[in-house]
Amino acid sequence: MNDSEKISILSKLISFKSVNGHEKAIAEYLQELLNKYGIESEIVPVSDDRADLVAEIGSGTPVLAVSGHMDVVDVELANWKTDPFTMTEIDGKLYGRGSTDMKSGLAALVIALIELKQSNTPINGTIRLLATAGEEVGQAGAELLQKKGYMENVDTLLIGEPSGYRAVYANKGELDITIKSKGKAAHSSMPALGNNAVQHLINVLNKIQASIKGYMDIKNDVLGGTVFNIDVINGGTQPNAIPGSAEAVLNIRTIPEFDNKKIIDLIQSEIDQYNNSTNGNISMEIGMEIIAIIGNVNSKIIDLIKTIAQPYMSKIKYTPEQIKVAEKQSELTGMPFSTTEIKTMGVSGGTDASKFLIDQPNNANYVVFGPGENNAHQDNEYVTKEMYFDFIEIYKKIFVEFFK
Template sequence: AEKKELNELLQGLIQIKSVNPPGNEAQIANFIKKFLLKNNIHSNLVPLEEGRSSVIAKIEGKEEKNITLCGHIDTVRVKEEDWTKPAFQGLIENGKMYGRGASDMKGGVAAILYAAVLLKRRGIVPKKTVQLALTADEEWGYRGAKNLVDGGYFDRTDFIIITEPSNLQVSTGEKGELWIRAKFYGKSAHGSTPEVGINTIIPGSEFVVNITERYEKIFEADPFWGKTSMNIGQFRGGVQVNIVPNYSEIQLDFRVISEEDKEKAVELVRKTGEEIAKKYKVRFAEEIFNYHPP
């Protein structure tokens, strides 16, 4: 009966779209609030912005200090046409549930909620208060968690357990997230006279090849933390086929294991870009547009 109830809870979470952007977590937050209330657990919605909320709840313990169980209620985007199973149904086949967020991380959120329900049903009074913190906007800026920190909700927290999918392996740290734009500025011209313009896709392409080779030589693996990773996630350039592109932009996603590697990554982008810009007589600039420390 408990397994069936837990499966139905996870299905209910999956069936509510909370794809970020835009998030729209208010609907799933209200679903969670009603589920907890049905099981005699009071909760509060903590607004982030219009249509977006996080959820806070507590199982009172013998001490005011708490252990916080934390998970996010938004998911990454989905192209339903690319799925072989329904993305927002919670279909169960051969003992597995399929759906956007089943792993990351509505499964973890369901585990948090059901653990709290079982504590309540069985009349267990924990030594420390157990706080549930279910956050909005994890996938696109962590603003929900920051909003809770700024609101003082973690002031009495001794430990936080985050139920991200980890193959049941305990993780004690996380790589930092560093996003950089590498921007090349040239000169536009008509496609019939490319010699009049300066095409920025050419230096941009060389930048991609060059930085990939340099990355392998610069970053070394740490025996405990692993290796800083680099992903070239986007290459933008050109307006239409008959115009010489005067701007190109490469977006890089570094997952850094240290502040030192963050500085290495920025220097790698800058040095590579400036050398190539000089070669092709274009202007180069780098821009950090997202950073969360390791």
């Protein structure tokens, strides 16, 4: 496959407006592409216009599962310099929604399989592609594939999420919790006739935040501490009306030592205490709930990544400004940065591994390694063309060496 064909595949993937849905069309495109090169695949319906895709090359064991998701987050068109769903190359950078997270990784995985098939490279085992729907919200696609048994005989899982030249083997869990406050509307000049849902919401959020803050000193050696954010808040309609309803959405990144259940129980306890001691009516709903995963840092796949990817990393010429920015990001996020060494690490962001590895959250052979810059979910998202091409070659070499 020549370079223009590889660019065309990524461009086509970016053109699909798979914003939190509509992955079925991508699955059908990938099935048609794989079939063109003699690779059989299966489309697994998820819901409505959502579907997963599973494909394999080779046969027998061991089984290396490689995965990428097909959905992307939403865009704010006014903030983009280019059409986010038309891949645009500028100065060696490929712009478009999903170029980093994670259609370049998915394309690179698919192309690597195609080129290994084209060259009749012997695979002494099975490479299983798991292209998923719904990773960004809920991970429904990965959950379905796990329940259907596609992970049962998997020895190693590689997810092509954007890591750059870093090997991620652990990720925090995640909770999205909606806190709802029900009150009674009234005229602002007569607040006693109403029950201010916004005020109750603020009160209980302060109690929840203070309670969770008491556990922030608990750390995991790989993942660090809990991350707590209030990301959405809604309530009230106008200044002269006491609000009758309000809600907020919490996003919490969790660690095994202060896990999802402990946090849910703590929040419920605060809500119960508040409702019992005031005239508030607070409830909560749990949205996304995924667990923390800590893989095997000494796995064969990580050793191969360190060896095979190092020469490609060495080609990168960082400017002093790029190094300064990366070092600042490292300081803020705790993620190590190096211009000379492929670092292993844990991250706060979740991946489909939380569903794929739900039965083995500790010490699985698991790694996140894929093309992409530090601009996932951002406006004017891009991946460099050089990194995209390099990861195709890296994947092919890793896949071949894995089965030796």
